[in-house]
Amino acid sequence: MRKTSSSLLPNTIRRRIAKGLMALPAAILLSSIGMSASAADVNTTGLAVTDDTVTVGILHSLTGTMAISETGAQEAEKLAISQINAMGGILGRQIKIIQEDGASDWPTFAEKGRKLLVQDKVAAVFGAYTSASRKAVLPVFEKENGLLYYPTFYEGLEQSKNVIYAGQEATQQILSGLDWAAKEKEAKTFYLIGSDYLWPRTAMKIARKHIENELGGTVVGEDYKPLGNTQFGSVINKIRLKKPDVIYAAVVGGSNVAWFKQLKAAGITSKKQTLMTISVTEDDVLGIGGENLEGFYSVMKYFQSQDNPNNKAFVTAFKEMWGEDSVIGDGTQAAYLGPWLWKAAVERAGSFDIDKVVAESEKGDIELTTAPEGYVKLHQNHHLWSKTRVGEWGKDGQATVVYTSELIEPNPFPAGYQ
Amino acid sequence: MDAYTSSELISIFAMQGFSGISLFSVLLLMALGLAIIFGQMGVINMAHGEFMTVGAYTTYFMATLTETYLPSFMPYYFVFAIIMAFIVAGILGYLVEFAFIRHLYKRPLDTLLATWGLSLIMQQSFRSLFGAREVSPTLPEWLLGSYQPTETIYIPINGMFVLGLTTVITIGTYYLMFKSRWGLRVRATTQNRAMSGAVGINTKKVDRYTFALGCGIAGIAGAAFTTIASTGPTTGTLYIVDTFMVVVFGGAMSLFGTIASAFSIAQTQSILEFFISGSMAKVYTLFALVLILMFKPEGLFASKVRR
Numbered sequence: 233m234r235k236t237s238s239s240l241l242p243n244t245i246r247r248r249i250a251k252g253l254m255a256l257p258a259a260i261l262l263s264s265i266g267m268s269a270s271a272a273d274v275n276t277t278g279l280a281v282t283d284d285t286v287t288v289g290i291l292h293s294l295t296g297t298m299a300i301s302e303t304g305a306q307e308a309e310k311l312a313i314s315q316i317n318a319m320g321g322i323l324g325r326q327i328k329i330i331q332e333d334g335a336s337d338w339p340t341f342a343e344k345g346r347k348l349l350v351q352d353k354v355a356a357v358f359g360a361y362t363s364a365s366r367k368a369v370l371p372v373f374e375k376e377n378g379l380l381y382y383p384t385f386y387e388g389l390e391q392s393k394n395v396i397y398a399g400q401e402a403t404q405q406i407l408s409g410l411d412w413a414a415k416e417k418e419a420k421t422f423y424l425i426g427s428d429y430l431w432p433r434t435a436m437k438i439a440r441k442h443i444e445n446e447l448g449g450t451v452v453g454e455d456y457k458p459l460g461n462t463q464f465g466s467v468i469n470k471i472r473l474k475k476p477d478v479i480y481a482a483v484v485g486g487s488n489v490a491w492f493k494q495l496k497a498a499g500i501t502s503k504k505q506t507l508m509t510i511s512v513t514e515d516d517v518l519g520i521g522g523e524n525l526e527g528f529y530s531v532m533k534y535f536q537s538q539d540n541p542n543n544k545a546f547v548t549a550f551k552e553m554w555g556e557d558s559v560i561g562d563g564t565q566a567a568y569l570g571p572w573l574w575k576a577a578v579e580r581a582g583s584f585d586i587d588k589v590v591a592e593s594e595k596g597d598i599e600l601t602t603a604p605e606g607y608v609k610l611h612q613n614h615h616l617w618s619k620t621r622v623g624e625w626g627k628d629g630q631a632t633v634v635y636t637s638e639l640i641e642p643n644p645f646p647a648g649y650q
Numbered sequence: 651m652d653a654y655t656s657s658e659l660i661s662i663f664a665m666q667g668f669s670g671i672s673l674f675s676v677l678l679l680m681a682l683g684l685a686i687i688f689g690q691m692g693v694i695n696m697a698h699g700e701f702m703t704v705g706a707y708t709t710y711f712m713a714t715l716t717e718t719y720l721p722s723f724m725p726y727y728f729v730f731a732i733i734m735a736f737i738v739a740g741i742l743g744y745l746v747e748f749a750f751i752r753h754l755y756k757r758p759l760d761t762l763l764a765t766w767g768l769s770l771i772m773q774q775s776f777r778s779l780f781g782a783r784e785v786s787p788t789l790p791e792w793l794l795g796s797y798q799p800t801e802t803i804y805i806p807i808n809g810m811f812v813l814g815l816t817t818v819i820t821i822g823t824y825y826l827m828f829k830s831r832w833g834l835r836v837r838a839t840t841q842n843r844a845m846s847g848a849v850g851i852n853t854k855k856v857d858r859y860t861f862a863l864g865c866g867i868a869g870i871a872g873a874a875f876t877t878i879a880s881t882g883p884t885t886g887t888l889y890i891v892d893t894f895m896v897v898v899f900g901g902a903m904s905l906f907g908t909i910a911s912a913f914s915i916a917q918t919q920s921i922l923e924f925f926i927s928g929s930m931a932k933v934y935t936l937f938a939l940v941l942i943l944m945f946k947p948e949g950l951f952a953s954k955v956r957r
Contacts, residue, residue, distance in 0.1 A: 295774065297884045299782035428929040457928035460888040462879040463676070465669025465809075466923035466931075469662055486784060486888065489880035497796050497806030498665075519784035519880040 274323055274583045280353040281584050286325040288313070288571075289332065289348035291359030291369070296336025297485075302361045304515055304564035305383050306331070307554045309358040312571035315549070322575050323582070330354060338368035345369040349376040355584045356381065358570045361563065363387060363430055370395070379586050381570030384563050385510075385533070387434035388644040393590055396573060397615045398566040400533050401644045402435050405510055407442055408620045408637040409531030410480075414447045416635070417506050419477035421452045425467060426482035426511075428456035435482050435510060438646065452476050457483065462490035468498045481509040488516055492524040502527020508622075513561030514629065522629035534565040534605040535623045535631045546604035559629070565604050572600055573610060607639070615642030661802040666924055672809035674916035675816040678909060679874060680889050681896035682823060683867035685908040688897055690840050690860050692758060693751060696765040698893060699886025700772035701865045704742055705735035705872025706881040707780060713787030725790045732815070732873045739869025744862040751861060752854070769886065776883035784882035793877055808877035815874050819867060824905060826863075836860055899939055901949030911950055915939070 271283050280287035290309055292302035313327045321327060330352050332344035341360060348354050349372065356379045360366040363386050373380050373394040380395045388401035413419045422443050426432025436454060443449045452474040455467050471479060479500075483491045488511065495507075507528040514536050517525060536547060536559060546568065551558055574589070576598045581588040592598070596612035609617040617639050623631030684698045695701075712731040716723050746768065754761045793811060796804040827833040838846040839856045847853050872881075879885070900911030915935060922931035943949070 295777065295782075297882075299777065300784060300882060303782055455927050458932055461928065462875075462888065463669075463673050463920075465672060466666065466920050467928065469666045469669060470924060472665075473662055486880055486882055486885065489784065489786065490878055493808075493878065494806065497794070497804075497808055499796050499798070499804040515783070519786060519882075521786055 269323065269582075275355075275585065276583070277585050277587075278353060279355045279584050279586075281325065281355060284325055285328050286322060286584060287328045287330060287352060287354050288574075289330050289352060289354040289357040289359065291332050291334055291341065291344055291348060291357055292361060293336040293365075294331075294333040298334075298336040298361060298365075301515060301563065302334075304558070304561060305361060305567035306359075307558070308383075308550065308560070308564045308568035309570060311550055311553050312568050314553070316571055316575055322578050323584070327571075334359070334365060338364050341365040342368045342372050345372045345378070345380075346376065349373070349378040355379070355578075355586075356574050356589075358383070358567065358574075360384075366390075366395070377586050379574070379589060381574060383567035383570060385566070387431045388646070389434065391613050391615075391644050393614075394586075395614060396570070396593060396610070397642075397644075398569045398573065399563065399616075400618060400620070401615055401642055402431075402438050403643050403646050404615075404618060404620055404640045405531055405533070406435060406438050407446075408640060409508060409510070409529075409622055410439060410442050410447060412622050412635045412637075413478050413506065413508055413529075414449065417478060419506065420449045421474070421476045421478070422449060423452055423471050423474055423476035423479050424454040424481075425471075425479065426456050427459050427461075427484045427487055429459060432456065432482035432484070432511075436480075439480060441648065457487060459485065459487065461487050464491050464494045465498075468494060468500065471500070472498075477506060479505060479507040481507065482511045483509075484511050486519075488512065489520050492520045492528075496524045512625075513563065514559040514631070515561040515564070517625065517629040518559060522625060522627045525625040525629075526627050528625050529634070530623045530625065530631060531620060532562040532623065533618045533620055534560075534562045535621060535633055536560045537623070537630045538605065538621075538633060540604075540606060542602050542606070543604040569600060569603055569608065569616075572602070573598065576600065577610075609639075611642050613642060613644060615644055617641060657800075658802055661800060664803050665805070666920070668805055668809065670917045670920035672806070672813060673920050674913050675809075675813040676875070676878070677892060677896050677916050678912040679812065679816045679819065679871040680868075680893045681900070681908050681912055682819060683864040683871065684893050685897045685900070685905065686823070686827075686867065687861055687864035689904070690836055691755075691857060693755075693861070694758065694762045694765065695861075695864070696762060696890070697746075697769035697772060697886075698864075698868055699888070699890035700769045700776075701739045701743060701868035701886075702872035702875065702889055703772070703776060703881065703883070703886040704739045705869030706876050706885060707776065707785075707872075708735040708738045708869065709873040709876045710780075710785050710787040710881060713789075717788055724788070725792065728790050728793065731787075732870055735869040735873035736866040737869075739872070740862045740866030743865025743868075744858060746865070747858045747861040752857065755857075769890075773883045773886070780883070782883065784880040784885075786880045787876050789877060811877060812874050815870070819870060820909065823867070827905060832859070895936075895939065899943065899949055901951040904949075904951040907949055907951030914950075 271281050275281040290306050292306040293299050317326050334341040334344055348357055358381045360369055360382050361384050366382055378394055381398055382395055383398050385399040385405055424436045426436055440451050443451055510531050512530045550560055577589045577592040578584055581592045593610055594612050598610040600608050611617055619639055620637040621633050622635040624634050625631050687693055687695050709731040712727055712734055716727040754764055793808055796806045798804055835851045835856050839853045843853055896912045900907035919931055919935045922934055
């Protein structure tokens, strides 16, 4: 089932057709060169590899409540794959995509993941977004020995042989952001608020520990609201009572919009209050509205406004493929890295065999110098070395990067959380 | 911890009071449409949340239209958007009643399933039409910000707006149901359908208009909520549980019960939220609700109806 993102824009369709036509001569050219090793050499385990193609899977929610977040990720993966194909593919083979819809339903993710691995025998899968969907497909990938490139920043506490984590784990995202707040904003008191599920609770646990033990600050309040909650009046009053130096927020999805709108209506703006969030990307700002976020901070590893040649080329290519109005958030950029990380590992292994690709990835020296976020390196523990950035939101829905950390080593199992 | 001046405490008390009232008006506005449909017709409309979403998208559509073609009209469009939301959701409700609710009146459990299916169909239609991303209409300036009676008290204007709107709609519904001839027909049909038919009331027509009215009010609620939260294809599902909670707790047959129920749930939750964490506040509220319903299964106010 190949479904495209639902949108009213006719120009995206036009572009897609145009792109298909452009890819055609490249494919003909490549097959005539015939530089590739025979399929049997690069594929000893029966994956879907022929003499001139290799098949991969994309597994994201195109329907259901998560479609809003995952649309960008699968668009970025398709962009990366089309760019790799235009460069000549991997080991002389053009990448073919089989796309499945996880439908925001975790058992469906597991079922579609199994279909991709068992029936389609794909060489790699780019997909899953929420932790719940990753946890659902994990046993399938481990049993069938598949390879998953996972694009989202998440709570950590996981490392599977069969998964490469392209997003940041929690300590990377949280610690240096808090250090920045303590140093630049002289923050001593923090109010933690999040949606009530695994990721915010783990993130806040890490944040609290760091605030209390490393920064010598205090947590003056900690609150979790049910997913989808739209009433923040009482919490806002509590915050007003506690007068924290920093509000540290991990509210997600539709709730986020209500949360920021109500903050603004209650007169809590960046003029009087420092607010730092680890759950707002450019995608979310579309719904929240830049005017409600102006002056607040997000801690991410990537912002669309980042000023470097890699990112400029990426943003241009993305808009050309998916429309001028598209915005690119942290998860979208991380998803874009997936195919490139896979390409690097496969080319070094000289093979599509999962075990060989994983072995190369685990050497810990695969680098991407062309990543839009800047330089990244794959660690032995399957996560990426990356920099953390603090962005200040402007009215136009774009953030200005006000702080960039050093390259941070991923540490999915911080002491005291196992 | 810092010391607080008494004026600070008073202003937080005042704002906390308003946040409870604000939650009350939101719950009531959500529940009114459902209460009419459930109470008067006995139909459990699982797609109620989606009719709210229809209202919200109508508002978004009106905002985009006004912004593009009539920018000078922006300060006033919201009023028209609410009326349009009522009309669009109402017409849709009318058609839905005509197309399949009326065939299921004798099978209440099947309506539950059918309207749930309808809600899924509507969600996917929103997604295909408007895209998966959540949208927010550009609100007129006067709806943003807050009213500051003193230095330290902030009363959000959108909250006051929803409160005012809820008051108007509630009074309107009351008059329509209890003072107009049409309301008389609706109540007569509820009490004894066969006799109402015998004295010349077109009960089928009454059903259709009641359903359309309930959906129309849901549309208004949806329009009003665009001032609070954003709109996505599945926004309706966020509201439906709270809505049912209010209607069932209030007693399905009573408008007054719905008001009382919305008020008590809102105040309990709002006060609890202030003292304990958000999720636990909801747990305690629901726990209290279950306890009360164990002793009063028909809800707070059950009107006596001959069935």
